[in-house]
Amino acid sequence: MTLSSTLSKAPAPAGASRNGTAAARAARRRALLNWVAVHSLAIAAALFFLLPFVFVFLTSVMNDQQALTTDYWPTSWNWGNYAKVFDTPGFLTWWRNTLVYAGVGTLVTVVSSVPVAYALAKFRFRGRNLALMAVIAMMMLPPQVTVIPMYLFWAKQMGLGGSLWPLIIPMAFGDAFSIFLLRQFLMTIPKEYIEAARIDGCGDLRTLLRVVLPMSKPAIAAVALFQFFYCWNDYFGPQVYASNNQQAWTLSYGLESFKAAHHTNWNLTMAATLLVMAPVIVLFFFAQKAFIEGVTLTGVKG
Amino acid sequence: MSLAFGTRKDGAGPTAPAAPSTQHLLRRKRRREAARTLAFLSPWLIGFSVFFAYPLISTAYFSLTQYNGFGSPTFNGLKNWDYVFNQLPTFWQGLRNTLWLVVIMVTLRVAFGLGIGLLITKIKTGVGFFRTVFYLPYLAPPVAATVAFAFLLNPGTGPLNHLLGQLGLPQPGWFADPSWSKPALTLLAMWGVGDLMVIFMASLLDVPKEQYEAAELDGAGPFQRFRYVTLPNISPIITFAVVTGVIQTMQYYTQAIVAGKVAGGIAGNSGQQFEPGFPQGSTWTLPQMVYNLGFQRFNYGAACVVALVLFAISMAVTSILLRRRSGFMASDD
Numbered sequence: 288m289t290l291s292s293t294l295s296k297a298p299a300p301a302g303a304s305r306n307g308t309a310a311a312r313a314a315r316r317r318a319l320l321n322w323v324a325v326h327s328l329a330i331a332a333a334l335f336f337l338l339p340f341v342f343v344f345l346t347s348v349m350n351d352q353q354a355l356t357t358d359y360w361p362t363s364w365n366w367g368n369y370a371k372v373f374d375t376p377g378f379l380t381w382w383r384n385t386l387v388y389a390g391v392g393t394l395v396t397v398v399s400s401v402p403v404a405y406a407l408a409k410f411r412f413r414g415r416n417l418a419l420m421a422v423i424a425m426m427m428l429p430p431q432v433t434v435i436p437m438y439l440f441w442a443k444q445m446g447l448g449g450s451l452w453p454l455i456i457p458m459a460f461g462d463a464f465s466i467f468l469l470r471q472f473l474m475t476i477p478k479e480y481i482e483a484a485r486i487d488g489c490g491d492l493r494t495l496l497r498v499v500l501p502m503s504k505p506a507i508a509a510v511a512l513f514q515f516f517y518c519w520n521d522y523f524g525p526q527v528y529a530s531n532n533q534q535a536w537t538l539s540y541g542l543e544s545f546k547a548a549h550h551t552n553w554n555l556t557m558a559a560t561l562l563v564m565a566p567v568i569v570l571f572f573f574a575q576k577a578f579i580e581g582v583t584l585t586g587v588k589g
Numbered sequence: 590m591s592l593a594f595g596t597r598k599d600g601a602g603p604t605a606p607a608a609p610s611t612q613h614l615l616r617r618k619r620r621r622e623a624a625r626t627l628a629f630l631s632p633w634l635i636g637f638s639v640f641f642a643y644p645l646i647s648t649a650y651f652s653l654t655q656y657n658g659f660g661s662p663t664f665n666g667l668k669n670w671d672y673v674f675n676q677l678p679t680f681w682q683g684l685r686n687t688l689w690l691v692v693i694m695v696t697l698r699v700a701f702g703l704g705i706g707l708l709i710t711k712i713k714t715g716v717g718f719f720r721t722v723f724y725l726p727y728l729a730p731p732v733a734a735t736v737a738f739a740f741l742l743n744p745g746t747g748p749l750n751h752l753l754g755q756l757g758l759p760q761p762g763w764f765a766d767p768s769w770s771k772p773a774l775t776l777l778a779m780w781g782v783g784d785l786m787v788i789f790m791a792s793l794l795d796v797p798k799e800q801y802e803a804a805e806l807d808g809a810g811p812f813q814r815f816r817y818v819t820l821p822n823i824s825p826i827i828t829f830a831v832v833t834g835v836i837q838t839m840q841y842y843t844q845a846i847v848a849g850k851v852a853g854g855i856a857g858n859s860g861q862q863f864e865p866g867f868p869q870g871s872t873w874t875l876p877q878m879v880y881n882l883g884f885q886r887f888n889y890g891a892a893c894v895v896a897l898v899l900f901a902i903s904m905a906v907t908s909i910l911l912r913r914r915s916g917f918m919a920s921d922d
Contacts, residue, residue, distance in 0.1 A: 336780065428903060
């Protein structure tokens with residue numbers, strides 16, 4: 288790390304002996320103390336971030352009686368709790384619904400957002416600035432602002448209440464956050480590539496598919512991941528459109544009612560909680576790089 | 590943003606041979622470009638009109654009507670506005686709660702994110718391990734994280750209070766106590782600080798090393814170096830983190846409603862429909878109010894008034910982000 292190298296070169300304290308080795312020893316001692324201080328802090332922070340997972344896990348394998356006590360450590364390891372969660376009515380259906388929502392939602396988001404982002408990044412046209420402002424306004428809009436007319440439209444006019452389609456269909460018309468993120472990335476592609484493709488006789492669509500898309504794989508991966516996580520985590524959408532139909536619930540919505548609906552103890556609730564967390568965390572380990580790049584891409588550039 | 594409107598200047602395309610009708614060809618090319626732009630933008634243009642502009646205008650219209658979902662809306666002027674502003678104390682309570690979250694939760698989260706980002710840049714051994722551990726909780730789905738915290742912080746058997754008791758410290762009621770529910774939500778928000786950590790880490794590593802070296806030659810200590818080198822360099826990122834934090838707080842919904850529901854369920858009142866804000870309206874925010882008024886009380890008019898207030902505040906905050914100097918929108922050439 289860049290900062291550490293400057294720190295280890297700390298000047299010797301004022302009034303130190305002229306003896307070079309003594310000064311060097313003092314500097315080394317300071318560097319060591321610094322190392323100990325930094326790593327103690329890091330371990331303390333790591334405990335803060337990790338212990339919640341550990342306690343949730345330990346409770347998830349306790350037996351019913353022990354889960355009602357203040358014990359930290361399980362007396363017996365009841366792996367069967369996880370099987371019981373899967374056996375709970377609805378849990379597998381919620382899994383399937385969540386996968387459909389997140390999978391289809393992500394796919395249509397990427398397909399519909401890429402051309403829009405490309406036009407905003409690389410075409411010159413009247414009102415481009417205004418269009419970009421509108422994208423940002425849509426991105427910042429709390430979903431609750433438009434939910435009343437949208438609900439009336441989907442439930443009363445289209446008859447799609449009690450399903451997740453009112454959440455998936457709009458994603459086929461571009462998602463503001465994905466458009467913005469892709470546009471930020473596409474801005475960094477030098478226009479020489481696009482001009483070269485054009486001189487070679489590629490049309491706009493071919494240029495996008497053959498030249499720009501292969502260069503944009505990391506950004507597209509990041510957008511897909513973000514959208515998948517968004518759908519997976521969405522609570523408000525399923526609550527508005529699917530709360531009256533348990534067959535259409537998602538994991539995030541079902542989990543919240545899990546404890547109350549099934550009169551279950553903390554141990555089963557914690558097992559279910561971990562089962563909802565697990566897929567996103569596994570996905571993260573497979574796509575860590577794309578994800579971190581995506582987070583930085585949302586930040587300020589230039 | 591130095592965006593030039595109008596025609597493109599960068600010479601492009603297979604150039605037309607020097608024909609007498611250059612004007613004509615140019616016009617045709619321009620028309621073709623307009624059609625192409627329209628084609629590429631079309632998904633979003635539909636999305637913008639159907640899922641943004643139309644519902645927004647509709648919301649404004651419904652806010653002036655009385656409507657419960659049956660029959661048709663009837664115009665009733667500013668009655669809903671009067672009702673929300675003057676007869677619904679929960680509206681002001683929601684605004685006060687939001688202000689609390691903006692001042693305390695956003696500040697603590699940004700400060701903590703900066704601290705963790707600084708820490709990660711100083712770690713020499715096991716940096717990959719620590720970075721992953723610090724980032725992981727951010728990924729936990731909000732509902733799952735909130736249910737987990739409702740267990741960890743439950744006053745009866747929760748591990749945290751048990752630990753506090755063993756250390757002889759006070760054991761607050763957290764999600765079950767109106768004066769501790771927002772601090773509990775703040776703790777949950779700080780646990781998921783990974784996104785800010787990554788942004789701060791990237792910007793801290795971008796600070797030119799020479800500036801630190803120069804400051805050191807001038808005899809600046811670590812605090813002075815932070816104050817006069819680090820802070821000025823990363824101040825745009827801090828602004829970005831604060832503004833996006835405020836925007837997220839305007840949308841604060843899932844954690845608050847889930848914490849209220851799970852903790853409220855523990856308190857043991859069943860049978861009735863759950864009203865958000867448990868305990869005693871302390872976690873009540875405007876987005877939950879839209880849900881409550883619209884989908885639990887079927888007062889669509891009043892729900893739309895709150896939605897418009899939410900819209901106005903969100904757009905006002907967003908406009909800060911769009912200021913030229915924030916650098917939020919990368920501009921081309």
